[in-house]
Amino acid sequence: MLNKTLHISTSPHIVRGVSTTDIMRNVVWALLPVAAYAVYAFGLNALLVLVTAVAACVLTEHYLCRISKKKTTIGDWSAVITGLLLGLSLPPHFPLWMTFAGGVLAIALGKFIFGGLGYNVFNPALVGRAVLQAAFPVAITTWYPAFSADRFGVVDGSILTFPFLEPTYDAVSGATPLAAFKFDGAITETYDLAMGLVGGSTGETCAVLIILGGVYLAVRKMMNWRIPLAVLGTVYVLTALLHWMDSQSYPEPGFMLFSGGLMLGAVFMATDMVASPITPLGVVIYGAIIGLVVVVIRLWGGLPEGVMYAILLANAIGPHIDKWIQPTVYGTTKTSRGA
Amino acid sequence: MSLFNFHKNTFKHGVHPPEHKSETNSLPIRQFPFAPVIILPMVQHIGAPAEIIVREGQEVVRGQLLAKAGGFVSVPVHAPVTGTIRKITNVPSISGKMVPGIYLETAPFSNQEVHGNKPVDVETATPEEILQGIQDAGIVGLGGAAFPTHVKLKVPAGKTCEVLLINGIECEPYLTTDHRVMLEQAEDIFLGIRYLLKVTGAKRAVIGIEANKQDAADHLTQHIPADIPVTVQVVPVKYPQGSEKMLITSILGVEVPSGGLPIDVNALVVNVATAAEMGRLLPHGRGILERVITITGPAVKKKGNYLIPIGTPLRYVLEQVGVDEQLSEVYLGGPMMGVAVSNLDISIVKGASGIVAFTEKEVSRPTEILPCIKCGACVEACPISLNPSKLGILAKFEAYERMADEFHLMDCFECGSCAYVCPSHIPLVQYFRLSKSVVRKRSAAKKSAEHAK
Numbered sequence: 001m002l003n004k005t006l007h008i009s010t011s012p013h014i015v016r017g018v019s020t021t022d023i024m025r026n027v028v029w030a031l032l033p034v035a036a037y038a039v040y041a042f043g044l045n046a047l048l049v050l051v052t053a054v055a056a057c058v059l060t061e062h063y064l065c066r067i068s069k070k071k072t073t074i075g076d077w078s079a080v081i082t083g084l085l086l087g088l089s090l091p092p093h094f095p096l097w098m099t100f101a102g103g104v105l106a107i108a109l110g111k112f113i114f115g116g117l118g119y120n121v122f123n124p125a126l127v128g129r130a131v132l133q134a135a136f137p138v139a140i141t142t143w144y145p146a147f148s149a150d151r152f153g154v155v156d157g158s159i160l161t162f163p164f165l166e167p168t169y170d171a172v173s174g175a176t177p178l179a180a181f182k183f184d185g186a187i188t189e190t191y192d193l194a195m196g197l198v199g200g201s202t203g204e205t206c207a208v209l210i211i212l213g214g215v216y217l218a219v220r221k222m223m224n225w226r227i228p229l230a231v232l233g234t235v236y237v238l239t240a241l242l243h244w245m246d247s248q249s250y251p252e253p254g255f256m257l258f259s260g261g262l263m264l265g266a267v268f269m270a271t272d273m274v275a276s277p278i279t280p281l282g283v284v285i286y287g288a289i290i291g292l293v294v295v296v297i298r299l300w301g302g303l304p305e306g307v308m309y310a311i312l313l314a315n316a317i318g319p320h321i322d323k324w325i326q327p328t329v330y331g332t333t334k335t336s337r338g339a
Numbered sequence: 340m341s342l343f344n345f346h347k348n349t350f351k352h353g354v355h356p357p358e359h360k361s362e363t364n365s366l367p368i369r370q371f372p373f374a375p376v377i378i379l380p381m382v383q384h385i386g387a388p389a390e391i392i393v394r395e396g397q398e399v400v401r402g403q404l405l406a407k408a409g410g411f412v413s414v415p416v417h418a419p420v421t422g423t424i425r426k427i428t429n430v431p432s433i434s435g436k437m438v439p440g441i442y443l444e445t446a447p448f449s450n451q452e453v454h455g456n457k458p459v460d461v462e463t464a465t466p467e468e469i470l471q472g473i474q475d476a477g478i479v480g481l482g483g484a485a486f487p488t489h490v491k492l493k494v495p496a497g498k499t500c501e502v503l504l505i506n507g508i509e510c511e512p513y514l515t516t517d518h519r520v521m522l523e524q525a526e527d528i529f530l531g532i533r534y535l536l537k538v539t540g541a542k543r544a545v546i547g548i549e550a551n552k553q554d555a556a557d558h559l560t561q562h563i564p565a566d567i568p569v570t571v572q573v574v575p576v577k578y579p580q581g582s583e584k585m586l587i588t589s590i591l592g593v594e595v596p597s598g599g600l601p602i603d604v605n606a607l608v609v610n611v612a613t614a615a616e617m618g619r620l621l622p623h624g625r626g627i628l629e630r631v632i633t634i635t636g637p638a639v640k641k642k643g644n645y646l647i648p649i650g651t652p653l654r655y656v657l658e659q660v661g662v663d664e665q666l667s668e669v670y671l672g673g674p675m676m677g678v679a680v681s682n683l684d685i686s687i688v689k690g691a692s693g694i695v696a697f698t699e700k701e702v703s704r705p706t707e708i709l710p711c712i713k714c715g716a717c718v719e720a721c722p723i724s725l726n727p728s729k730l731g732i733l734a735k736f737e738a739y740e741r742m743a744d745e746f747h748l749m750d751c752f753e754c755g756s757c758a759y760v761c762p763s764h765i766p767l768v769q770y771f772r773l774s775k776s777v778v779r780k781r782s783a784a785k786k787s788a789e790h791a792k
């Protein structure tokens with residue numbers, strides 16, 4: 001006689017098995033080559049910046065959970081992503097105490113006060129970076145050339161500045177391609193940009209590795225490929241148009257695509273799932289807004305780079321895009337669709 | 340809608356769960372033994388319960404009418420075995436409720452010959468006579484919905500049926516009943532289609548089959564009678580293509596209007612096993628006595644496709660096929676939309692297309708629900724293009740009216756694709772089921788309040 005207590009549950013009784021933690025962990029995998037190349041290009045200083053940023057984010061997440069008497073959420077890996085992205089968006093010799101402060105603020109202001117994972121309006125790493133940019137405008141725009149000979153032997157003095165002190169810089173050691181273009185009208189070769197042979201933020205140099213990471217995530221369906229395509233496509237089309245009209249004043253589209261933080265921002269920051277719209281059409285509009293703002297800031301604004309502000313602005317618009325654009329439900333026409 | 344109607348041979352979105360059909364799809368249909376006691380609920384269909392016309396102690400023959408239809412939206416129940424009516428009382432049902440029913444003791448050593456009634460001849464019968472014959476045979480949708488087939492086939496005044504779709508999709512993982520029926524009962528299917536064409540007045544019939552059953556599609560194509568307008572169409576494998584609306588979109592390239600029925604686009608959909616049953620029963624005036632069921636899943640020892648008498652207790656079925664020590668959950672139907680069984684004393688009903696048994700291992704699913712990260716997987720899975728992410732958030736806030744009014748909650752047919760893909764393991768379709776029932780209750784209450792004024 002079959003006597004067995006059965007469990008009951010409601011359908012579906014099977015799940016696909018890809019978890020949110022899996023997605024986050026894979027984003028970290030995709031970022032690791034980018035980080036490794038950054039360390040290769042900028043040496044020990046970059047490594048210290050990256051480690052400090054990740055540690056700051058993870059510790060902040062952990063202790064904020066403790067303080068609010070919740071189970072710690074560092075196991076979902078999302079704080080690691082925030083830390084990596086923050087570190088990659090900073091100059092490779094950025095003072096560590098500032099890096100740490102940026103990480104704390106990224107998690108606390110960018111994520112936790114909104115309710116943690118799933119509720120952040122803005123990309124947390126960019127919130128952290130925006131605060132740092134406002135607080136330390138000199139430190140965050142002081143660049144160093146890649147591949148200096150002693151990069152694995154010497155830790156730069158400025159990086160170890162005591163907390164609450166600003167480092168003193170002897171001279172600006174190297175301009176980024178974007179700054180060189182903005183202030184001197186100099187153009188860097190696209191090949192050098194794509195392969196990461198130039199100065200810049202820790203992680204914004206090797207576009208090829210960033211694209212590979214993005215392709216990996218897109219193939220595994222862990223990233224919305226429409227976002228980077230919309231961002232980069234918009235930048236390309238707008239710049240190509242301007243360059244065609246006036247090739248003296250405006251750079252070639254290739255230079256725009258591969259310089260600065262655009263690639264890192266388009267592939268890894270604009271694609272923050274929580275802070276981007278949810279419908280296919282919505283993300284295309286969102287990506288186009290980012291691309292447009294980047295072009296406007298870079299070509300006509302006072303700053304050499306505008307990716308961070310572009311993404312933060314689009315993050316703010318994102319929920320409204322979701323309000324305007326909902327999927328067209330099966331069996332309804334556009335006119336009968338709900339508000 | 341028609342603007343973007345470049346025909347893709349399938350519907351938009353959907354998911355691809357592991358199929359697990361190879362375990363049973365090559366196993367021919369086998370007759371299952373008669374259980375010593377048969378339990379027959381009078382509610383095996385959607386609609387009014389059947390009315391019992393026999394008394395306790397009465398001896399009945401296999402195929403004899405035990406209960407007549409309790410109205411138009413109702414079907415009769417026939418004796419699946421020759422034996423004695425032991426008790427007329429309430430019997431357990433899958434929903435957990437007790438429903439009126441019959442305990443029928445099987446007569447040992449009976450030859451179990453089937454008793455027939457008034458035959459319905461496909462050549463001479465009028466559409467009305469065929470409809471009556473379908474109801475008299477107790478036929479309901481065998482794909483799982485168990486809606487009385489004669490009700491569905493009655494084309495409302497002012498509407499016409501152009502195309503008859505025969506549903507051989509069987510998109511639920513694990514299940515292979517329709518697959519075997521198509522391979523083994525082609526003649527019955529085509530005879531059933533003759534009845535169906537006559538009843539509905541449809542100009543043609545299309546048998547829709549997913550690409551993982553190419554052998555069935557080839558077999559049917561070879562056996563199409565020359566004198567009836569039937570074609571076989573193979574469509575890509577995707578869940579939930581077996582749903583009526585999705586099938587219509589896949590085959591015909593049109594969408595059934597929100598809140599509408601297939602007949603609104605001049606189509607009717609009938610499951611392939613239902614068609615086969617019609618072809619088998621109507622010429623002899625018989626009632627539905629047994630059905631093909633796939634018994635499968637990691638916890639089942641003798642997996643297979645079995646012809647099982649209606650009313651066979653589930654406990655008896657599982658004892659016969661043997662189950663794993665670690666048996667944890669049993670589903671009536673497939674793993675995507677099937678219902679978990681709480682009580683093995685329920686019996687096989689007409690709508691049961693499969694029994695899937697899982698061990699502890701398969702059901703050990705994550706218990707932690709993470710926040711929605713708006714990854715959009717559900718949006719790209721939903722076959723009717725709802726926004727399950729948004730609906731899930733609204734459900735948490737109990738904003739049921741907004742869900743229904745602004746986000747088309749009531750269009751959800753609970754296929755479960757959203758919950759299947761959700762990386763945060765949010766029980767989306769489960770929320771929607773609850774939300775829908777709340778909305779239905781509230782709107783019913785509102786209506787009755789308006790009546791009272």
